[in-house]
Amino acid sequence: MVQPLIGRHRQKVVQSVDEALADLFDGASIMVGGFGLCGNPEALIAGVVRRGVKDLTLISNNAGNLGKGLNAWIEAGIVRRFIGTYIGTNEALHRAMAEGRVEVEIIPQGTFVERMRAAGAGIPAFYTPTGVGTVVAEGKEVRVFDGQEYLLERALSADFALIRARKADRFGNLRFYRTARNFSPIMCMAARTTIVECDELVELGAIDPDDVHLPGIFVHRIVEVREHEDPFEYRTTRPRPLSP
Amino acid sequence: MVQPLIGRHRQKVVQSVDEALADLFDGASIMVGGFGLCGNPEALIAGVVRRGVKDLTLISNNAGNLGKGLNAWIEAGIVRRFIGTYIGTNEALHRAMAEGRVEVEIIPQGTFVERMRAAGAGIPAFYTPTGVGTVVAEGKEVRVFDGQEYLLERALSADFALIRARKADRFGNLRFYRTARNFSPIMCMAARTTIVECDELVELGAIDPDDVHLPGIFVHRIVEVREHEDPFEYRTTRPRPLSP
Amino acid sequence: MPWSKEEMAARAAQEIPDGTVVNLGIGLPTLVADHLPPERQVWLHSENGLLGMGPFPFEGEEDSQIINAGKQTVTILPGGSTFDSALSFAMIRGRHIDIAILGALQVAENGDLANWAIPGGKVMGIGGAMDLALGAKRILVMTTHVTNRGEPKLVKRCTYPLTAKACVHRIITDLAVIDVTPHGFALVELAPGVSIEEVQAKTGAPLRLSPTEEVAFSG
């Protein structure tokens, strides 16, 4: 009789960021959750720089901004290729591109997240209307369905996903908070190894079954990190009305 | 200047099932939520029979069982075509098939729900590994990606979706309960008109933004129905341990 | 006198019916939110995963985890919801958004839109622009009528990289409101004191003056 091995869902909680990142390797592709600086796994991002890996392919919407977030990877020179949707005022990335240090692939945001969802869902390719007749269509198959043109897009996977969650239990069931959710649950599905940095580790059962945002089946490793900067990118406010 | 019309999100709550179903028509395609008898919109199902439409295409996982749920449509003779995944012990449907009253199309369950999700997400077609080398592949394009064969599957939409939810607010934000969720949120996305039967209509804001299972953008009409049978299909139990 | 940015925003707000879901692009279109009358029920969608976006927070109530697609702090109205980006773009690409108001670098008379890259300029990225231009049922563009260097932004054919083909329905500039019709640009309305001649002179394609003679494009 075959002696059963231990499955990957037995023990996911690790005690440190360094332990969580121990098996990263040079040349790895890494998805990182967050929309700009919102929803970043801050400790894991810092941990990767400390870890000393290089030639990474970074898959993330923005690659940081204002010197914060994933700008640290760009400035440390550990990113060889960036796949994302928007650069904007990301000066660190503009500099790295101009100096030829980072190769950049820009994808429409809906296609970006749908390609990751496809990877997680076992769909190798799908058709989308987005990008038809634009530079995005270059080199891609165009096909007509019901009289409209669509592009064939392939699934996008990665070696690792680094994800921030508000709450996690030890199986890896996750809760996100407000717009910090963004790409994170989808990246959890898409990566071969998903590493979660949670604000709070809770008991199994503390999250009601109906309130789990992302079931733990998609999570491989969990580290609790209580302190976060959660920086503002653009702090916009309105005047408070005077009390009568 | 163009005088703005009233958009469809202004007023969704209706006072009766009959009002909710007023624009149904003969020959309509209708998705109905539920896995077997679990999560059925019971009042809407009964309302459709009362409404007197016919030649319907029913898109639902099972089409009822034990004389309950969607068996009512089969027995009323208003279904011309059934698209679903499983018949099993559904005697009403077996009879209707044998007598040539209902045409049946059986689809693998994962493909069934993914085709509806595609329709809701603006994806006209996708590739899936499911069904390769089986009767499901007949007449379908087979394509190789990275050495593995996949089938091309098309999006599946419908004129209406009839959906049961546990809670709804007047915008149509929905909460489902336990395994009654199943196909329902996906069908909400896929249909041209989504009609929701909710157990409880709550105030806007009563559902926390992070706890909305299905945002109201996908919902067109809401009717509150407080009483439901929620029948058991197979009531299985285990013996209660004797108290020590 | 040309419309100011705020006047353009107020004019654009008139294009938004009660009971609709609207996505406001980054920049000029963001200003439209402040001009929606409170009794009008408009659900603002932000593609980073928020429906039911409210105004900027009061000072001291900012939450860095509640932002819009421009990464500005915002609030959530009662009935608002948050969700992942896959669902957010399912809403967009699946044609569930009623109206998107977008900025533009160029709009062609056939409705082609260019709004994400200037040839030879810094690559700023695409973000949600291509999905929105393609997916929303009705596309309004808000833009100055000409560039800083006085060149028309409404043109016969776009020379900048396209965002999407034949997607624009109506354009609100500082000088006029102009529809894209099967027969090209058609004037809908002039800013006060602006002449038809001025608008035509600053538009890089013929401008039809009797839009009512043609069937308007409709989403």
Added chain:
Amino acid sequence: MPWSKEEMAARAAQEIPDGTVVNLGIGLPTLVADHLPPERQVWLHSENGLLGMGPFPFEGEEDSQIINAGKQTVTILPGGSTFDSALSFAMIRGRHIDIAILGALQVAENGDLANWAIPGGKVMGIGGAMDLALGAKRILVMTTHVTNRGEPKLVKRCTYPLTAKACVHRIITDLAVIDVTPHGFALVELAPGVSIEEVQAKTGAPLRLSPTEEVAFSG
């Protein structure tokens, strides 16, 4: 003596390592749950949208809204979650399920599985069978070794409609445990008192007796 259904279930339970996600098919495989030792942490997935399925409820605690894919009332363990069918099949098709235990009508020596339709019989439907057979990383089959009419279920080529091609890794019958290898069926274990000759006689394809000589199929 052949294994009883419960003994087959107990034997199948030995195939499930600690810390795995497992989907148990309708019928025989459902019995496996009762044979998992409590200290072994196994997360049961039910394709109707439940992960972390518990045992049947105590009488009086049944909830018709908490069911498994066989429509039987079940319970949810701490750490369980409920979700829509699209996500449930993303788990399956996306190869996130470690093991699926399925019933069978026929298994071919190349691992082809037929388990959803008998030619000329009533159409019962496909349900989640094709997705599971294709998507789970390891497929175990639980079945009687022969049909009611004494015909082998383990065959050279399936004659019934296929569920999926070359998907089965291991078969647990009432007579034996048999692996599907690149060289065909290979005997792993016999039920007590059952002879190799009996198993070979009731198997419709050659049975290799030294599985260790071959490299086992691996998911």
